[in-house]
Amino acid sequence: MLRALTAIFACQLVGEALVAASGLPMPGPVIGMALLFGFFVARGGIPAPIASVGDGLLGNLSVLFVPAGVGIMQHAARISSEGVQLGGALVGSTLVTIGVTGLVMKFFMKPDGRAKRKRTDHG
Amino acid sequence: MADEITDIWVYLATSPLLSLTLTLVAYQIVLEVWTRIGRPALLNPVLASVLIIVAVLAATGTPYDTYFEGAQFIHFLLGPATVALAIPLYRQFERIRANKLAIAASLVTGSVTGIATGLGLGALLGLDRVSFVSLAPKSVTAPVAMGIVERIGGLPSLTAVLVIVTGIIGAALGPAALNAIGVTDAAARGMAMGVGSHGIGTARALQESEAAGAFSGLAMGLNALATAILVPLAFALFS
Numbered sequence: 001m002l003r004a005l006t007a008i009f010a011c012q013l014v015g016e017a018l019v020a021a022s023g024l025p026m027p028g029p030v031i032g033m034a035l036l037f038g039f040f041v042a043r044g045g046i047p048a049p050i051a052s053v054g055d056g057l058l059g060n061l062s063v064l065f066v067p068a069g070v071g072i073m074q075h076a077a078r079i080s081s082e083g084v085q086l087g088g089a090l091v092g093s094t095l096v097t098i099g100v101t102g103l104v105m106k107f108f109m110k111p112d113g114r115a116k117r118k119r120t121d122h123g
Numbered sequence: 124m125a126d127e128i129t130d131i132w133v134y135l136a137t138s139p140l141l142s143l144t145l146t147l148v149a150y151q152i153v154l155e156v157w158t159r160i161g162r163p164a165l166l167n168p169v170l171a172s173v174l175i176i177v178a179v180l181a182a183t184g185t186p187y188d189t190y191f192e193g194a195q196f197i198h199f200l201l202g203p204a205t206v207a208l209a210i211p212l213y214r215q216f217e218r219i220r221a222n223k224l225a226i227a228a229s230l231v232t233g234s235v236t237g238i239a240t241g242l243g244l245g246a247l248l249g250l251d252r253v254s255f256v257s258l259a260p261k262s263v264t265a266p267v268a269m270g271i272v273e274r275i276g277g278l279p280s281l282t283a284v285l286v287i288v289t290g291i292i293g294a295a296l297g298p299a300a301l302n303a304i305g306v307t308d309a310a311a312r313g314m315a316m317g318v319g320s321h322g323i324g325t326a327r328a329l330q331e332s333e334a335a336g337a338f339s340g341l342a343m344g345l346n347a348l349a350t351a352i353l354v355p356l357a358f359a360l361f362s
Contacts, residue, residue: 101233
């Protein structure tokens with residue numbers, strides 16, 4: 001578990017460093033995701049400990065957004081004055097965005113069926 | 124006796140452990156109830172947890188900064204969790220490779236739609252300048268959205284909240300909207316959730332299937348890049 005955590009943290013750290021050095025408009029962890037992905041490709045599989053730590057984190061992904069969400073209390077004044085307009089803009093825009101993205105993806109996608117699932121290896 | 128309780132409270136309230144535990148307990152209670160009532164998408168567990176915690180903090184007069192001193196340890200794990208999205212991505216790689224064109228097309232249209240409708244509705248509804256600017260990158264993951272808003276003169280802490288609310292809206296209403304318009308394929312659903320509502324949408328997509336989660340994680344990462352390019356461009360062109 002420790003080695004898996006170290007690998008994940010190291011990918012993020014290198015990602016953050018690359019972003020800081022290059023000024024790329026990307027979050028460090030997204031670069032870290034690409035690095036870890038590259039590692040899996042090079043290795044031809046996902047080491048079992050990384051799969052188990054990663055699946056644990058992703059299985060509880062929702063809770064990780066709670067602390068930032070509580071930050072809404074800092075904007076109580078703005079929300080009482082503009083909450084309805086903000087909410088309306090967010091609901092409308094988010095639904096249209098999700099709908100348009102889904103429809104365009106559906107339109108251009110190849111018929112499914114030959115999707116193969118890669119296996120986790122045990123290294 | 125009352126004094127002793129006050130003393131203990133004062134000690135605990137300054138310890139990061141209290142808000143850390145509060146966050147975990149609130150979320151697990153919500154999750155337990157939510158699971159028992161059949162996990163309805165409409166009642167989002169992030170929203171319910173946030174409301175409970177805000178109520179507790181308001182009742183005890185605890186400022187957000189004090190809360191965040193403890194809760195930051197949970198918040199911190201967002202980075203490693205994002206890195207871990209490489210796992211579903213790798214498992215679904217064949218399917219992603221087979222749909223490169225569809226991913227590119229839906230990313231660009233989705234990203235432009237998200238920014239244009241957000242700003243359009245914001246203007247239409249008469250938002251003040253700060254809210255309007257802070258709203259622009261609402262569909263992308265918080266650190267990127269905050270970075271973008273900083274450059275175009277918005278309020279990053281407000282953006283963080285708008286991003287979370289967007290994620291909750293997408294997670295709560297997105298699946299039903301996709302059902303209504305006949306988008307049933309896991310890849311298309313995941314792509315839509317990731318472009319429209321970043322990580323919270325991805326968390327929801329992962330609950331639907333690993334394939335939906337993989338496409339959503341990919342979409343979230345790509346849209347962070349697209350939005351970071353498009354939003355400053357839109358503001359340079361139109362203001």
